[in-house]
Amino acid sequence: MRVSRFLSKTLRQDPGEAETASHRLMLRAGMMMQMGAGIYSYLPLALRSIKKIEAIIREEIDAAGGQEVLMPALQPIEAWQQSGRDVAFGDNMFHVFDRRKREMVIAPTHEEAITLIATANVESYRDLPLLLYQIQTKFRDEPRPRAGLLRGREFTMKDAYSFDTDQEALDVTYQRMRIAYRNIFRRCGLPTLEVEADSGAIGGKDSHEFIMPAESGEDTVLVCPTGDYAANAERATSVIPPAPESAPQEMTLVDTPGAKTIADLVDSMGITEAQTLKAVFYAADKEVVLVTIRGDIEVNEVKLKNLLEVRELRLATPEESVAAGLTPGSTSPIGLTGIKRVGDKSIQQGNNFVAGANQADEHYKNVNYPRDFEVDTIAEIGTSKAGDGCPNCGAALDEVRGIEVGHVFKLGTFFTRTFGGDYLDDAGKLNPMVMGCYGIGVTRVLAAAIEQNHDDKGILYPAPIAPFQVHLVALNADKEEVSTAADATYAQLLELGYDVLYDDRLGESAGVKFNDVDLLGLPVRVVISPRNIKNGVVEVKRRRDDESAQVAAADLPATLAAALAQDEL
């Protein structure tokens, strides 16, 4: 492609609305254009990368036994009513009405549609396993779209769904998909962590997320440096730091004027956070629940929500706490009845705690569980953090921020039971198919790739997903010797099968062209100039390197191939 004919124009200044690196760089590089909150047109540069990512995905999912289909985005609402997910998705789903005022939805995901396909086509165990996938546009009315392609309301997703005879067969498919995912991200040139994940409301047992480490990521992951454990912080378990233990003392009431927080207690009593208990109130589907946890640990709301099996969970308001008989600032499980009480297992590690007394300006000291108070349930509901021990080997866990680009999980039989997705087994009995589902946010992969690979001048694409592999630059292109040589090199590189962006612009200075090269971030730059022609060389520079190499024209193909191969993982 000649730059002189190319649609995309670069901007010299950062656009005002964009703060996140990928968002800012994609707008500056002319890759995309915004049309609304979380809604973008993909211009040629972005679309070329997206297609390369899609091609890699197709190859790997096909290799794993997948068959590509394409399901409608526009769907009658009935299927969603049948699964109950019209309510579950709520405002996250776009609704429209057809001319006869029938309600339709624009699908945010395709479990309903795929289950109907499988149900209609699978009759016996001989038709299984079945793995179907599509690459399609998803529509989700996100509460807060953000950061360009990182979280859009319309985005491209690869979603795959597997159907198996039973749990054991699903396990095999699931493992095959995990491997396919590893291959996909490796081939894209994008280091990605595979971590244990929360499977959410519908979820089955197993769930793994693929996370690309990046500062701007919305997810926090705990990783063991030995490599034997990695999990999303939402579900990570860990060995918590020990708390001091001593011979149990008698529980006594102490005056704590003005002390309302754990920090106040630590300051005024000369103790550590691990020597306190905190009581936290939650509103769980209207019911108020008291959580007691050691003062140095934070409640993990995802774990708590899963434990309580509720749909909605939030901190109780002070009014709700008071109404439940509590004293904010000195809330306590001691002597409390008539309310659901949950204890984190951390209260079993350590003793002689300082805890609230349900009276302003008073606390108890030397509180011991279970001697001094009861809970209805004890479970692990604390948040793991950096420095905690790995659950497998005890080594201190590291914390990494990242972007979720893929998610695989075992769905089970919810949808097949709902839609009558039964098959006949070899004994002639009907059983529901067991499903798995597997997503990759294709457009998010592109944004995450840029988050992961950029510097202060621009993007640094890994070669496999770069919109073009080579940025050919003609300096002083209005000189005939230059345009002749550059045109010939362009033709040669195309002949060799490379994707080439050829900056043939006549009037632009070297500075302008080089800055565009750095901004667009194609993996290799090739410069044709009067100076290089005089010296009988072409100049080759990787975007990631500081130095360029001068090579004889005859050596250009080999030099290019070597430079591009360096991005492979």
Add this chain to the structure above:
RNA sequence: CGGGGUGUGGCGCAGCCCGGUAGCGCGCCUGCUUUGGGAGCAGGAGGCCCCCGGUUCGAAUCCGGGCACCCCGACCA
């Protein structure tokens, strides 16, 4: 949905308090000179000042109402 912020040529911004011909930088067009890290000179094109209503002789500016977008928190690929 709560909190914070912004809407002015393609992009980045000023003007708004204190109403009176809409301005700057970049980009764009023409010509000449220049040409290895965002060139110079000269000439030029381009604006429903987010929308609706009000006040006023007169509104980008004041008042009321709406809309859009961005950022921070609860959700997800």
